[in-house]
Amino acid sequence: MPALIRIPSVLLLSLACSQVLAAAPTKAPVRAPASEQLALEPVLAGEFALQAGKLADAAHAYLQAAEQTDGDAGLAERATRIAMLANDDASAAKGLALWEKRAPSSLSMRSAAGALAMRQGNVKAARTELQALLADPDERGWKFALAALIGGGRDPAVPAQVLGELVDANAIPPKIEAWQEFGRLALRMDKPELARRMIDEVVKRFPDEPRVALLRASQLQQAGQTAQALALLQGGEPKTRQDPELRNAVAIAYDSLGQPAAAERVLAVGPQDVQTWGMRASLLAKQGDTAALSGLYNELSRQAAKPDPAQRLLLGKIAEYLKRYPEAVNWYHSVPGGDELSEARLRAANAQGLAGRQSLALDEVHAIQSDATVDDDVRRDAYLLEAELRQRADDLTGELEALARGLAAYPDANALLYARALAWERRDDIPRAEADLRKVLVTEPENVAALNALGYTLADRTRRYQEALELIDRARVADPDNPAIVDSYGWVLYRLGRNEEALVQLRRAWTLSRDAEIAAHVGEVLWVLGKHDEARHFLDEAAKIDPENRALQRAREKFNP
Secondary structure, three states: OOOOOOOOHHHHHHHHHHHHHHHOOOOOOOOOOHHHHHHHHHHHHHHHHHHOOOHHHHHHHHHHHHHHOOOOHHHHHHHHHHHHHOOOHHHHHHHHHHHHHHOOOOHHHHHHHHHHHHHOOOHHHHHHHHHHHHOOOOOOHHHHHHHHHHHOOOOOHHHHHHHHHHHHOOOOOOOHHHHHHHHHHHHHOOOHHHHHHHHHHHHHHOOOOHHHHHHHHHHHHHOOOHHHHHHHHHHHHHHHOOOHHHHHHHHHHHHHOOOHHHHHHHHOOOOOOHHHHHHHHHHHHHOOOHHHHHHHHHHHHHOOOOOOHHHHHHHHHHHHHOOOHHHHHHHHHOOOOOOHHHHHHHHHHHHHHHOOOHHHHHHHHHHHHOOOOOOHHHHHHHHHHHHHHHHHOOOHHHHHHHHHHHHHHOOOOHHHHHHHHHHHHHOOOHHHHHHHHHHHHHHOOOOHHHHHHHHHHHHHHOOOHHHHHHHHHHHHHHOOOOHHHHHHHHHHHHHOOOHHHHHHHHHHHHHHOOOHHHHHHHHHHHHHOOOHHHHHHHHHHHHHHOOOOHHHHHHHHHHOO
């Protein structure tokens, strides 16, 4: 769902005044305060500039509006944040000064002040601001300090330095949750020494807390000490038998170490429910242990006398993974009702297709499409599924026809337009892909997925880089910390030849999400900058996550690292 653009209070007040003017007697006109009348024009200019993806113009207009309006902290905040996205530190500082004057105790304002100080390389000011946040009596203070460290700093070394100094100053509050999150951030910063220091401090402060071992294991893994990390997890296994939440966390830690078998072993001990069975099945599938997965499937099948919808849905999924497609269909068809029924019907149709029974698969999706008793979202998804079924059968014409019929039934279903845009892109028909994405943006101007997809497509498949940048900037306004959007922003900067700036953004995206495509992009930019050893490291990381990733393959073909 797209993020909503908040209308500043000055605009709401001005609109309200317009309504009063329309209803008031002509001999006694009601006028908005002069400051609000002055501010309306730049607010509208700022909104129009945002819609056009012109962040610099929007930052200037919103700052002007904030300066012309007394007491509107929300408008000052918006001016500050847009200026920071536009990399206009001077305007951001002016907006922040207004924001601080109007809301001096705001945690958000103080977090933004810390982030801006880091962007400017002012470590002392950033540390002072974040240290005050961490000491704030409001329990949320540490979370705002954490957000500043994640979002602040053009140079990744600056937030890392600030975090290190906060640890030295004993500023992080004595809460395991806070230390866990700051520790995880240190790990994501790729600063092994800082991570080691933080983990040592956590162990010292919370020696009897079992969750600390998980953080230590992550640090050891990052340091290449996998054997020690595994030994640490094994030592904590007895405690998981009395704590299902800890059991799940240990299983996830094992999985992150590339040990799905150990993760499944931990989950198999103790009380079992549909969620636990599902996690175990997923882990067994991940390691390709079809024998063990078949054993779990047979065990659950014997317990399925009771018509539990969730359990039968899970059995269908396991059968589907085991490529026992007719059995999967039977399990899906046996789901008696409940919230699982609609998903079961869609999955049954998909399993029919996987079983090579395309005509039955299409019959089932057509039945869902014409069933007026099911939710419109499910009927819409049936058109998406039909398109997928036809794509898998190399019926490319049928794929587009299914999406066209779906759009005839649901002309406002942007999911269908988005799917058709991707279908056009796979056919290298970029003009039609662009047309469908723009149709999405007509009805949902702030649809983040469409803005990002169109911006990235133009950056990656055309030379319309400035237009791509404007679209991605609009997505950044709506969701500035979305790793996919930060990655797109870095990529379009790279295509514009702004390699150093691109690297900063791509490194930030990698800090936010360990994704193969992001790693491949970081690797490519590093290679172009002549940092070949580090580039190989990131390309290797991408290969570990997804060796078939298209961005990785393109980088290797281009540079032969």
